Each structure stands twice: as C-alpha cells, then as structure tokens.
Amino acid sequence: MNPAMRPPLLSPSESPGEFSHSAPNLYPLALDILREAITRLPACRTLTELCNALDRSARFLLPSASMGILLRQPDACFELIHCSPMTAWESMHALTEHLVDSGCFARALQHSHGYATDVPDQTSLLQRLATPRRIDGMVVWVERRIPALLHQPLGALADLAALSLSRLHSDTEDGQPPAYQDLAQFNTPLLSHEVIIPTDHLTGLAHRTRFIRFLRRAVAEDVSPLGVGVILLDIDGFHRVNREFGCETGDQVLRDVAQRLDGALRSRFIQDELGIADCDLCFARTGADEFGLALSHMRYPQFLPDIAAHLHSHLADGFRQNDSRLHLSVSIGVASLDNEAGTPSAQALLRSADTALKRAKLAGRNQYAVYESAWNETGSVHLRTESLLQEALRKDQFVLHFQPLFRLDDQTLIGAEVLLRLWIGDDAPLPPATFIPIAESSGQIVEIGEWVLRRVCRQIHVWDAQGFPPIPLSINVSAIELSRADLTPRLSHILDQSHIPVARIHIEITETAIAHNEDQALANINALRAAGFEVWIDDFGTGYSSLKSIKNFPISGLKLDREFVKDLAHSPAAEAITGSILSMARQLGYPVVGEGIEEAAQLQFLQQHGCHAGQGFHLGRPVSPETFQDCYFR
Amino acid sequence: MRASNILERLGELPSLPSVYHRAREAMDDPHGSLEVVARIIEADPALTVRVLRVANSALYGLPARVDSVLRALTVIGTAETRNLILATSIISVFQDLPLGAVSMRSFWEHSIACGIAARAIARRTGLQETEHYYLAGLLHDIGRLPLFILEPHAMSAILLAHRDRKGHLWELEQPLFGATHALIGAALLERWDIPAMYCSAAALHHGAPADHSWPAEAAVTHIADLIVNSLRIGTGGTRYAPWLNETAWLNTGLAVEDLPAISEVTIFATRDIVSAFLEH
Numbered sequence: 075m076n077p078a079m080r081p082p083l084l085s086p087s088e089s090p091g092e093f094s095h096s097a098p099n100l101y102p103l104a105l106d107i108l109r110e111a112i113t114r115l116p117a118c119r120t121l122t123e124l125c126n127a128l129d130r131s132a133r134f135l136l137p138s139a140s141m142g143i144l145l146r147q148p149d150a151c152f153e154l155i156h157c158s159p160m161t162a163w164e165s166m167h168a169l170t171e172h173l174v175d176s177g178c179f180a181r182a183l184q185h186s187h188g189y190a191t192d193v194p195d196q197t198s199l200l201q202r203l204a205t206p207r208r209i210d211g212m213v214v215w216v217e218r219r220i221p222a223l224l225h226q227p228l229g230a231l232a233d234l235a236a237l238s239l240s241r242l243h244s245d246t247e248d249g250q251p252p253a254y255q256d257l258a259q260f261n262t263p264l265l266s267h268e269v270i271i272p273t274d275h276l277t278g279l280a281h282r283t284r285f286i287r288f289l290r291r292a293v294a295e296d297v298s299p300l301g302v303g304v305i306l307l308d309i310d311g312f313h314r315v316n317r318e319f320g321c322e323t324g325d326q327v328l329r330d331v332a333q334r335l336d337g338a339l340r341s342r343f344i345q346d347e348l349g350i351a352d353c354d355l356c357f358a359r360t361g362a363d364e365f366g367l368a369l370s371h372m373r374y375p376q377f378l379p380d381i382a383a384h385l386h387s388h389l390a391d392g393f394r395q396n397d398s399r400l401h402l403s404v405s406i407g408v409a410s411l412d413n414e415a416g417t418p419s420a421q422a423l424l425r426s427a428d429t430a431l432k433r434a435k436l437a438g439r440n441q442y443a444v445y446e447s448a449w450n451e452t453g454s455v456h457l458r459t460e461s462l463l464q465e466a467l468r469k470d471q472f473v474l475h476f477q478p479l480f481r482l483d484d485q486t487l488i489g490a491e492v493l494l495r496l497w498i499g500d501d502a503p504l505p506p507a508t509f510i511p512i513a514e515s516s517g518q519i520v521e522i523g524e525w526v527l528r529r530v531c532r533q534i535h536v537w538d539a540q541g542f543p544p545i546p547l548s549i550n551v552s553a554i555e556l557s558r559a560d561l562t563p564r565l566s567h568i569l570d571q572s573h574i575p576v577a578r579i580h581i582e583i584t585e586t587a588i589a590h591n592e593d594q595a596l597a598n599i600n601a602l603r604a605a606g607f608e609v610w611i612d613d614f615g616t617g618y619s620s621l622k623s624i625k626n627f628p629i630s631g632l633k634l635d636r637e638f639v640k641d642l643a644h645s646p647a648a649e650a651i652t653g654s655i656l657s658m659a660r661q662l663g664y665p666v667v668g669e670g671i672e673e674a675a676q677l678q679f680l681q682q683h684g685c686h687a688g689q690g691f692h693l694g695r696p697v698s699p700e701t702f703q704d705c706y707f708r
Numbered sequence: 709m710r711a712s713n714i715l716e717r718l719g720e721l722p723s724l725p726s727v728y729h730r731a732r733e734a735m736d737d738p739h740g741s742l743e744v745v746a747r748i749i750e751a752d753p754a755l756t757v758r759v760l761r762v763a764n765s766a767l768y769g770l771p772a773r774v775d776s777v778l779r780a781l782t783v784i785g786t787a788e789t790r791n792l793i794l795a796t797s798i799i800s801v802f803q804d805l806p807l808g809a810v811s812m813r814s815f816w817e818h819s820i821a822c823g824i825a826a827r828a829i830a831r832r833t834g835l836q837e838t839e840h841y842y843l844a845g846l847l848h849d850i851g852r853l854p855l856f857i858l859e860p861h862a863m864s865a866i867l868l869a870h871r872d873r874k875g876h877l878w879e880l881e882q883p884l885f886g887a888t889h890a891l892i893g894a895a896l897l898e899r900w901d902i903p904a905m906y907c908s909a910a911a912l913h914h915g916a917p918a919d920h921s922w923p924a925e926a927a928v929t930h931i932a933d934l935i936v937n938s939l940r941i942g943t944g945g946t947r948y949a950p951w952l953n954e955t956a957w958l959n960t961g962l963a964v965e966d967l968p969a970i971s972e973v974t975i976f977a978t979r980d981i982v983s984a985f986l987e988h
Contacts (some may be wrong), residue, residue, distance in 0.1 A: 127871055159875075278872070332809060334809055337945075338813075342939055342941055343817075362747070387811075388814065391805070393807075394805075394807060
C-alpha cells in the first residue's frame with residue numbers, strides 16, 4: 075500500500091493545541107511511516123530521490139511544515155540543497171542563517187538535534203544527518219508548533235536518510251562500506267568529505283563509473299546465476315545530428331532520449347515484466363551517445379529482449395526538432411549472465427553486451443541483438459580485427475595487388491583493378507572479405523580508402539617514371555564512403571596533392587552501396603563524373619537494381635558479376651541472361667567488363683556477345699606491383 | 709526565458725478529424741441511428757480497426773468478441789459510443805506527432821490508466837454514469853501535449869528542473885507558459901467543443917481555487933491521477949506523485965480500504981487497453 079494515498083491523519087486544520095487528542099493514533103502511524111521509510115530510503119538512487127523520499131515520509135507527521143535539507147560542502151559550510159515547499163526557499167535560507175548565527179545550529183550538530191523557538195509563532199526542529207562515522211548534513215522542520223512526541227520519529231527518519239546518504243556516498247567513493255576502525259570515533263563523527271553523487275550534467279542520468287559499480291555489485295551479490303543483465307543503447311551515426319543540426323540540438327536530443335527512456339523504465343509494467351524493484355535498475359549515460367541499463371535481481375531475465383523492443387517503441391515516434399521530426403536509429407545490445415560462459419564478471423557481461431551491440435549494428439542498425447556465448451569466438455575476432463586494422467594502418471601492413479584488365483578483341487592491357495590485402499605475420503595475406511565489413515562497421519573504411527588512393531597515386535608515379543603505358547587504375551569505393559557528402563572533394567584533394575590527372579583513376583561502386591543511401595549516392599556519382607572520374611558499377615547483376623534503374627545514373631560502364639560468367643559454357647540459362655544483359659547494355663551505350671573469366675570458353679562467349687573487356691584468372695591474377703610490371707608491362 | 713502564451717497558439721495544433729464531427733452530428737440528430745454512426749465510422753478504416761480493438765479490450769469486458777462496428781456500438785450503447793469515438797479521435801489526432809522528453813506511448817499509458825482508475829473510483833463510490841469519469845481521467849493531462857509540441861525545449865528544461873526537485877511540474881509550468889497544463893487542457897477541450905464537465909475536470913485536477921468547490925469529476929480525477937502516479941503507470945512528465953488534496957479525498961467519499969481494489973483493476977486493465985488504442 076502506498077502511504078501517499080492515505081489521507082493525512084493530522085489535518086492541517088487541527089490546531090496543535092489539540093494534539094494530545096490524536097496521540098493514541100500517532101504511534102501506529104509513526105511506525106507505519108518508519109516501516110515504509112526503511113524500505114523506501116535505501117532504494118533511492120540519487121540525492122534528489124532521497125530528499126523527496128524523506129520529505130514525503132515526514133509530511134505524514136507534519137503535513138503543513140516546511141522542510142529544508144542542508145548538506146556539508148567541501149569548504150565545511152552547510153548549504154541548503156532542498157526546500158519544500160519550493161516557495162519557502164528564501165525564508166528557509168534566512169532561517170538557517172539565523173540558526174547558525176544564534177548558535178542553535180552548532181548545538182544541534184553536537185547533540186544530534188536541536189530546537190529553536192525564538193521566532194514568535196514558529197518552531198524549528200533540527201536533526202543531524204549523520205552516521206557514526208561522519209556528519210553529512212542537517213534537516214530542519216519549521217512549523218508553528220512541533221509537538222515533543224514527534225521528535226523521536228522525525229529523528230529516526232533523519233537517521234535512516236543519513237544511512238542511505240552514506241551508502242550513496244560510499245558508492246561514489248571506494249565502494250567499501252564504512253568500517254568502525256576506531257571506537258572513539260563512534261561518539262565524535264568525522265566531519266569528512268563532501269557528498270558527490272556522480273551524475274551526468276547534460277542528461278541528469280548516472281555516470282559510467284556508477285553504472286559499472288552497480289553492475290559489479292550486482293554480479294557479486296547475485297544469488298541466482300541468472301538475475302543480472304545489461305542493455306546498451308547506441309544512437310547510430312549521432313555525429314551526423316551534431317554536424318547537421320549543431321551541437322545544441324545534439325545535446326537537446328540526448329537529453330530527450332535520456333528523459334524519455336528513463337521515464338519509460340520507471341514504469342511499473344517494465345519492472346513487473348522483469349520481476350525487479352526500483353533499486354534493481356541503473357540507467358546511465360555510458361558514452362557520448364551511448365546509454366546503459368544494468369539490471370539486478372531479475373526474476374524473469376528471459377524477458378530482457380522484450381524490454382529492448384519496448385525501449386525501441388518509445389523512440390519510434392521520433393523527436394521534435396524545429397518543427398520537423400527527427401528519427402533516430404538506435405542499435406541495442408542485450409546480454410545477461412545466463413548466456414555467459416565462464417566465471418561471471420561485470421567486465422565480461424559488459425563486453426558481451428558490447429559485442430551484441432556491434433552485431434546489431436552490423437545486421438543493419440536500429441535493431442537489437444541478444445548476446446549468445448556461441449558467438450564468443452567470432453565476437454572476439456571482430457574486436458581483435460578492429461584494433462588490428464588500426465595497427466595495420468599505422469604499421470603499413472596493408473598491401474595493394476593489381477589485377478590486369480584486357481580488351482577482349484585484341485587482348486591489349488587497358489587497365490588494372492586495385493585490390494587491398496592485409497598482411498599479418500608470415501601467413502598468406504588476408505582477403506578483403508575478412509576485414510572490409512568490420513572496417514565498414516567501425517568507420518575505419520574511410521581512412522583505409524584514403525590510404526589506398528594515396529598509395530595508388532604513388533604507384534602511378536613509380537610506373538610513369540619507368541615509362542610504362544599510362545593505364546587507368548580502378549579503386550573500389552565502399553557504401554560508407556559513398557553515403558558521405560564529402561566523397562568527391564576528398565578524392566580530388568588527394569589527386570591534386572599527388573599531381574595525378576583524374577583520368578588515371580576509375581571508381582568502382584556496387585549496386586548494394588548505391589541502395590544503401592540512394593539519394594546521396596546519386597549526388598556523389600554526379601559529382602564524381604563532374605570532377606572527371608569514370609564511375610563503374612561493380613558486381614553488376616547481383617544487387618537490387620536493374621538496367622532500367624541504372625540508366626538513371628550517369629555511369630561510365632558495368633562490370634558483369636562473376637556469378638554470371640562462372641556458368642557460361644555450362645548453363646544455357648546463364649548464357650541467356652548474360653546475353654540479354656550484354657545486348658541491353660549495348661543498346662543503352664554502356665561498355666561492359668566481364669569479371670572472373672576463368673576459362674577460354676567463357677572468354678569466347680563474352681567476345682562473341684559484344685563484351686568489350688574482361689578480367690579473371692584466365693587472363694591474369696591479382697599480383698604485387700613488381701610482378702605486375704614484369705608480367706604485363708614488358 | 710519566457711515562452712509565448714500557449715493559449716494563443718492552440719490553433720497551431722491539428723483539429724479533430726472530420727469523421728468525429730460527422731459521427732457526432734449523426735448522434736445528435738433525433739432521426740439518426742447507430743446504423744448511420746456505424747456507417748460513418750466504417751468509412752474510415754483506421755478508426756474502424758481501432759474502435760473494434762478497443763470494444764474488444766478489457767475496457768468493456770464484453771462477453772463475446774464483436775467483429776462489426778454496428779454490433780460493437782449496439783453492445784456498448786449510445787452514450788458510450790459517443791465517448792469511444794471522442795477518445796479514439798483525440799488519440800489519433802496526436803498519434804503521429806513526435807514529442808520530446810516523453811514518448812506518446814508513456815503519455816497515453818498514464819492517461820488511459822488515469823481513466824480506468826477514475827472509472828473504478830466512480831463505480832466504487834456509486835456515482836452515476838461512470839463512463840464520463842473514464843473520459844475525464846483520459847483527458848485530464850491533454851494540456852501537456854500542446855506544451856510538448858509547441859514548446860519542446862522549455863518543456864524539456866522544466867522536466868529536468870522537476871527532476872532536480874525544484875517543484876511540481878505544474879507549478880513550474882505557470883511562470884514559464886503563463887498557464888498550467890490544466891488550464892491549457894481545458895482551453896483545448898473547449899476549443900474542440902467537448903462537453904463542459906471534461907473541461908472542468910482537466911482545469912481543476914490539480915486543485916480548485918479556494919472559494920470554489922470540487923466538482924465530482926475533478927475530485928475523482930485528482931485522486932485517480934495520484935493513484936496512477938503512485939502506481940507508476942506511464943507518465944505525463946510528472947515524476948513525483950502530487951500531494952493529496954484532502955477536500956478532494958473527502959469529496960469522493962472513498963475509504964482507504966477501497967484503494968487496493970482500485971489499484972488492482974487499474975493495473976490489470978491498462979496494459980490491454982493501451983495496446984488496443986496505440987498499436988498500429
């Protein structure tokens with residue numbers, strides 16, 4: 075039963091003189107209130123909640139009193155940090171100054187409570203907020219009269235609040251419960267450090283440190299092996315909000331997300347579903363655009379994924395920004411101890427949630443993924459690869475290979491495709507399929523792409539200096555780069571710096587990359603063409619688009635996917651499809667390069683059906699620049 | 709920071725859908741019939757789906773599933789049809805508008821729960837026409853929506869202030885907007901020509917002026933709001949339960965022993981009704 079619903083036993087109209095009249099009812103009520111406070115106060119997670127809980131409990135005993143809470147500050151002064159009602163703030167402030175001046179405050183500090191009646195028609199009751207180890211503050215109640223028999227219950231309330239306050243305090247320091255090292259201290263509490271409850275100033279949520287401390291304690295205390303879980307939420311591409319709308323809007327959006335989710339998480343439905351109480355939950359801002367939810371004592375951890383979906387539904391209507399709607403894509407990673415292999419630890423659980431979060435992003439973002447221990451290996455490979463890529467860039471472990479491109483009718487060398495390899499240790503180099511997806515998900519692809527272009531420019535200079543034919547080199551541009559507005563200026567800038575004419579570089583993009591963000595892709599293709607680049611569609615025929623839609627893009631030509639070429643001369647169906655693609659491309663005026671030519675018969679078919687150029691093992695494998703010049707330039 | 713007077717800007721909000729006005733005219737027409745009303749609703753597929761879902765939800769507790777609008781209206785009766793159409797129309801007006809620090813879902817969860825609690829109180833204390841109390845509860849915080857929509861930044865700021873114990877949310881609204889959500893809600897409902905009792909319930913649910921007595925619907929809504937805030941079902945932005953006004957409590961005639969049953973009904977029914985109203 076919630077005591078807030080109970081009508082106050084002492085009505086404000088009742089005059090204090092008649093108090094003894096209701097005394098028989100007071101003790102049962104006071105006990106009820108204390109019982110309630112014993113459960114409520116320790117559950118408070120912030121100073122704010124604690125002040126309100128204390129205020130609320132005391133109000134049943136003194137319905138129309140004003141209450142002020144003062145906390146000891148680092149400079150040893152006591153500062154008013156809470157006043158109820160708010161309107162009494164000024165007078166409460168003046169009163170506490172007066173109490174300090176009159177010496178009443180000091181007496182109360184010494185004797186744990188004090189009493190002042192020197193203002194006519196006004197009684198002040200002071201109760202020290204202190205534990206045996208330290209004094210944290212003071213509570214002041216002001217009423218016309220405060221009957222003596224209320225002193226004890228109010229004092230007990232203040233003691234309970236002080237205990238909770240010191241628990242919050244120890245949370246923020248070393249996490250150790252206070253120990254009674256010296257019995258002498260028992261009677262002379264230390265006036266020690268200030269109280270800092272770490273919160274994030276922007277959102278008002280808890281900080282990452284508090285979040286991790288909560289999680290550690292939850293894992294350490296967990297009696298059932300299943301009851302602890304973590305949900306991490308990350309706003310996808312949040313830097314774009316900051317860039318496009320400015321940091322002020324970005325901050326506002328973060329605040330809104332924080333408040334909205336915090337409000338949703340307070341809902342009884344969520345807590346009932348997981349079988350938790352208020353104090354079993356810590357919602358924190360764990361990164362610049364990342365939020366974390368730690369849960370303990372869950373009776374029904376199996377519903378954790380439903381909570382992730384529920385949080386998504388609270389974000390689905392979007393956010394109001396300058397009269398327009400801003401939709402945020404939020405990826406969520408879920409992990410709980412019951413899916414954890416090995417010894418439970420907060421760090422491991424957090425890592426699992428992070429792995430799940432990355433997987434949610436890889437799977438297309440704006441969704442949630444639940445960690446499974448079976449992923450353990452791939453997950454760690456992923457994380458390892460990500461830092462490996464950083465290292466590879468630093469240590470120059472990437473190498474470029476070149477695959478020759480020939481005109482089919484006379485087998486003249488007309489260009490080469492640049493392929494990226496990662497060389498780690500003594501093994502064979504890793505092919506791009508193993509690391510490009512990770513580089514794309516982590517955003518490192520942009521940096522890698524720039525590295526590739528600079529290296530290609532350098533290679534062109536090396537070959538030109540030796541007088542080799544000035545063939546164009548084709549580089550691949552990823553979906554991530556293609557969806558960025560600064561693609562063309564970045565590429566042009568590198569070419570300018572290297573003094574390489576734009577005609578020497580061809581750009582290859584896949585249909586999938588175009589579909590990723592079609593509007594931006596079209597803008598980029600137009601800009602690339604305007605800057606003088608040739609733009610080719612790579613792996614044509616396997617993606618989303620058809621020739622019909624491709625004709626809207628101002629491209630230079632198509633590279634027919636190896637899937638079609640592979641079955642030529644074996645499958646009539648493949649031949650029919652390839653034949654029709656080639657004839658349609660001819661009608662639209664697009665040159666076509668056949669990819670993955672591995673047999674003479676495939677070469678012959680393509681030649682006969684008007685495919686003008688080709689590449690593949692049959693014609694020449696990707697090789698190092700040295701091998702390339704030895705084999706194809708001489 | 710002082711925001712412009714919200715009361716003068718209510719015209720910037722969307723108006724009630726025309727299907728509501730057509731249905732209301734049909735019901736006011738002495739020659740009208742539920743058949744006509746049903747046909748009007750069926751012309752709007754989204755409204756039809758919602759009316760059927762709500763009719764089949766725990767809100768009415770019908771003994772058997774109804775799958776036609778006419779059947780639904782006949783079973784719940786003319787008076788209740790009026791309320792149902794009004795509620796579904798208002799919820800759909802705001803359905804697709806993004807808010808800021810509170811999601812539309814949390815908002816309606818709180819409002820619907822308050823409606824259920826108000827109806828439960830009315831039934832418990834033997835008031836007549838208990839369905840009116842449901843609607844009064846449902847609409848009590850409607851004034852928050854114009855605030856969230858027209859003044860998102862100011863609203864977000866006072867929500868943080870409220871959270872930082874600087875006062876009750878409605879107390880913080882007054883100086884900033886020149887009116888509280890209670891008054892704004894009443895003005896919006898008047899604008900929409902909604903019956904006066906709902907306007908006064910919205911206007912007075914945080915307290916009647918000293919010389920003013922509590923109308924029953926305002927007193928019931930006040931208690932219901934307090935119960936739902938204490939139960940923490942959804943949120944209209946408020947984080948701490950408001951104080952109980954004793955006059956309102958006495959006015960309802962409730963006894964403390966009535967509260968557990970009312971809480972139970974509210975928790976049980978709300979979730980089901982929320983999904984009936986809100987899911988697409």
